[in-house]
Amino acid sequence: MPMKIEVGDSLQLKKPHACGGNSFTVRRAGMDFRIECANCGAQIWMKRTDLEKRIRKISPKE
Numbered sequence: 001m002p003m004k005i006e007v008g009d010s011l012q013l014k015k016p017h018a019c020g021g022n023s024f025t026v027r028r029a030g031m032d033f034r035i036e037c038a039n040c041g042a043q044i045w046m047k048r049t050d051l052e053k054r055i056r057k058i059s060p061k062e
């Protein structure tokens, strides 16, 4: 069953970004996802299947 990931959600990934940040914000959702590193602002494109494997925790937007 696919995870529920929506634009604006915060994600904690199993592997931190190169900058050391471990928190990402979802900027675009679909077949491909665009996530933004909350620490350095870098944007990363990722396939849904790849992203789901990397997620440790989803914090839905308030």
Ligand SMILES: [Zn+2]
Pocket: 017, 018, 019, 020, 021, 037, 038, 039, 040, 041, 042
């Ligand atoms: Zn970063």
